[in-house]
Amino acid sequence: MGYRIVKKLPTADEIIEALPLSGAGYASINKHRQEIEAILSGEDNRLLVIVGPCSAWPDTAVIEYAKRLKALDNKVNHALKLVMRVYIQKPRTIKGWTGPVNQPDPLSPPDIAAGAMYCRKLMTQVVEMGLPIADEALFTHNARGFIELLSWVAIGARSSEDQEHRIFASGIDCPVGIKNPTHGSLKIGVNSVVAAQHSHYIVLDGNEVETDGNPYAHIVLRGSNDKPNYSVEHIREVAENYRKNEVKNPAVVIDVSHDNCMINGVKDHNAQADIILKVIDDLASEPELKKLVKGFMLESFIKPGKQNAETANPIDLGGLSITDPCLGWEATEELLLKLATKISK
Ligand SMILES: O=C[C@H](O)[C@H](O)COP(=O)(O)O
Numbered sequence: 282m283g284y285r286i287v288k289k290l291p292t293a294d295e296i297i298e299a300l301p302l303s304g305a306g307y308a309s310i311n312k313h314r315q316e317i318e319a320i321l322s323g324e325d326n327r328l329l330v331i332v333g334p335c336s337a338w339p340d341t342a343v344i345e346y347a348k349r350l351k352a353l354d355n356k357v358n359h360a361l362k363l364v365m366r367v368y369i370q371k372p373r374t375i376k377g378w379t380g381p382v383n384q385p386d387p388l389s390p391p392d393i394a395a396g397a398m399y400c401r402k403l404m405t406q407v408v409e410m411g412l413p414i415a416d417e418a419l420f421t422h423n424a425r426g427f428i429e430l431l432s433w434v435a436i437g438a439r440s441s442e443d444q445e446h447r448i449f450a451s452g453i454d455c456p457v458g459i460k461n462p463t464h465g466s467l468k469i470g471v472n473s474v475v476a477a478q479h480s481h482y483i484v485l486d487g488n489e490v491e492t493d494g495n496p497y498a499h500i501v502l503r504g505s506n507d508k509p510n511y512s513v514e515h516i517r518e519v520a521e522n523y524r525k526n527e528v529k530n531p532a533v534v535i536d537v538s539h540d541n542c543m544i545n546g547v548k549d550h551n552a553q554a555d556i557i558l559k560v561i562d563d564l565a566s567e568p569e570l571k572k573l574v575k576g577f578m579l580e581s582f583i584k585p586g587k588q589n590a591e592t593a594n595p596i597d598l599g600g601l602s603i604t605d606p607c608l609g610w611e612a613t614e615e616l617l618l619k620l621a622t623k624i625s626k
């Protein structure tokens with residue numbers, strides 16, 4: 282075999298038993314999922330905003346961010362449904378740190394047992410604060426113990442055409458946003474949504490299993506090849522593909538980070554705020570498309586920008602991203618207050 286066993290890991294049951302979630306925590310997840318489903322189906326007119334750090338590290342800064350987001354939520358929840366990114370697993374374009382779930386200290390060697398405990402503890406703490414949380418379902422074979430804690434799940438741009446990820450999305454009881462693939466085809470992005478909305482037969486724990494199909498699967502536009510895809514034309518192309526495929530609960534979320542915030546080949550975290558406001562303005566004269574756009578995603582942390590964990594000396598532990606650059610807290614707060622006012626008019 283082309284691998285070596287490093288050590289035995291705790292089972293998902295052992296991790297859950299060591300770091301349980303309260304009954305109130307589970308009840309709040311159910312309520313958040315239902316509210317997000319109501320936004321996606323058009324019953325609730327609020328905008329879904331998935332916001333938070335690119336990667337959930339370090340835990341102290343993530344908790345500090347969650348406290349600030351919770352306080353802001355009290356001011357904007359009449360107009361916005363905030364969901365915090367607690368992203369514990371990171372895909373890479375080629376290679377690099379794959380998130381705290383595998384390496385809870387990015388400056389020390391991987392330690393998956395410690396990573397599981399770090400992530401479950403962090404996620405349960407944020408859920409117990411009453412905030413809904415989101416993560417990318419990247420390592421799907423390793424999902425139990427984390428996936429139940431989420432109120433919104435992403436399938437990433439590098440995974441969206443992958444059959445295992447589509448089928449995984451079809452079998453989870455949680456709204457799932459599927460990114461357009463990195464090469465940008467919106468037709469393939471919509472195909473992924475259609476696949477996730479259908480049921481599939483798979484092998485699971487030695488059983489033949491039929492998944493239910495996920496009626497709340499929707500596309501997330503994140504740009505491609507250094508170019509944006511949040512224009513009215515791009516949204517119209519999704520709408521046409523949705524119609525042809527009779528997609529249930531047709532919805533689009535626009536991720537204003539990633540290739541959507543590229544300026545001259547570099548991610549400009551500050552551009553995220555302007556893009557959201559521009560999309561809202563552009564949609565004002567497109568009532569049908571406006572109905573389709575149910576929300577936004579942005580990458581935001583306490584401090585603006587990013588640092589390189591390998592070269593930073595000393596590393597900043599106060600909420601400065603070690604993966605994609607993030608909008609800082611002050612700019613995030615200003616943007617979300619402005620957005621809530623703008624859409625309430
Ligand atoms: O959101 C994070 C990154 O865009 C994604 O993980 C890829 O990162 P990389 O291009 O730095 O590898």
Ligand SMILES: C=C(OP(=O)(O)O)C(=O)O
Nearest residue numbers: 372437438439460503539
């Ligand atoms: C990696 C992410 O996005 P994408 O899959 O769009 O690159 C992310 O949202 O953290």
